[in-house]
Amino acid sequence: xxxxxxxxxxxxxxxxxxxxxxxxxxxxxxxxxxxxxxxxxxxxxxxxxxxxxxxxxxxxxxxxxxxxxxxxxxxxxxxxxxxxxxxxxxxxxxxxxxxxxxxxxxxxxxxxxxxxxxxxxxxxxxxxxxxxxxxxxxxxxxxxxxxxxxxxxxxxxxxxxxxxxxxxxxxxxxxxxxxxxxxxxxxxxxxxxxxxxxxxxxxxxxxxxxxxxxxxxxxxxxxxxxxxxxxxxxxxxxxxxxxxxxxxxxxxxxxxxxxxxxxxxxxxxxxxxxxxxxxxxxxxxxxxxxxxxxxxxx
Numbered sequence: 538x539x540x541x542x543x544x545x546x547x548x549x550x551x552x553x554x555x556x557x558x559x560x561x562x563x564x565x566x567x568x569x570x571x572x573x574x575x576x577x578x579x580x581x582x583x584x585x586x587x588x589x590x591x592x593x594x595x596x597x598x599x600x601x602x603x604x605x606x607x608x609x610x611x612x613x614x615x616x617x618x619x620x621x622x623x624x625x626x627x628x629x630x631x632x633x634x635x636x637x638x639x640x641x642x643x644x645x646x647x648x649x650x651x652x653x654x655x656x657x658x659x660x661x662x663x664x665x666x667x668x669x670x671x672x673x674x675x676x677x678x679x680x681x682x683x684x685x686x687x688x689x690x691x692x693x694x695x696x697x698x699x700x701x702x703x704x705x706x707x708x709x710x711x712x713x714x715x716x717x718x719x720x721x722x723x724x725x726x727x728x729x730x731x732x733x734x735x736x737x738x739x740x741x742x743x744x745x746x747x748x749x750x751x752x753x754x755x756x757x758x759x760x761x762x763x764x765x766x767x768x769x770x771x772x773x774x775x776x777x778x779x780x781x782x783x784x785x786x787x788x789x790x791x792x793x794x795x796x797x798x799x800x801x802x803x804x805x806x807x808x809x810x811x812x813x814x815x816x817x818x819x820x821x822x823x824x825x826x827x828x829x830x831x832x833x834x835x
Contacts, residue, residue, distance in 0.1 A: 662739040698723070
């Protein structure tokens with residue numbers, strides 16, 4: 538529209554030049570032609586609008602919003618229409634307690650009260666997108682800043698409303714998935730009523746009060762010490778059992794030796810020891826049993 542306005546100004550200037558003295562009046566015609574060309578070019582440009590991939594265009598004429606959306610690519614429109622682009626790709630909104638990690642600087646985490654009255658800090662990321670056909674209604678009823686008008690307040694409110702059904706420790710451990718599923722369903726329902734699709738809801742972090750964390754850590758340490766002591770006791774019992782079996786085996790061996798060996802067998806063992814020992818020179822057997830004297834011949 539800038540070219541149209543500029544062309545009109547040039548046309549007016551050409552008409553003024555045509556009415557002045559003859560030496561300059563001849564140029565008024567060329568000025569008018571240039572002005573008319575600018576008007577035509579401006580109207581041509583204003584009638585064509587390009588919509589980027591992943592967007593739809595919503596047409597607005599003098600405050601009235603059209604229900605028809607413009608698809609991505611080049612579109613021919615009324616030159617007086619104002620086109621508002623809407624992002625229909627997957628978007629994310631993060632509320633985090635870490636500085637500059639979320640969509641807002643500073644601490645933007647959600648602080649909730651659990652069923653046992655403790656304050657729990659929750660970091661959350663929401664994945665959502667605009668329903669293309671609902672873009673005109675969103676512009677008409679909510680406006681282009683639907684993130685701060687709908688996404689942020691609904692998520693924070695629904696999380697606080699549902700956290701009161703869970704104890705702090707349960708939110709942190711056993712009930713975390715259940716809590717995430719519950720708030721997903723409630724937020725999804727509210728988003729659909731307003732033309733948005735909730736794709737995924739990610740509970741990134743749940744921070745408990747320091748006193749509760751210390752209690753949990755103490756409990757975990759105590760359980761680990763108890764498991765360690767159980768292992769030590771089991772090991773000692775196994776070692777005691779091993780020693781008992783070993784002692785019983787020695788006792789059984791000694792009993793066999795004392796009751797089962799004959800004199801001839803003992804003599805045989807002695808002769809075998811002489812034959813295999815490099816240091817033995819002389820062995821005198823028991824003479825009471827008429828045993829011979831054996832002398833090593835080496």
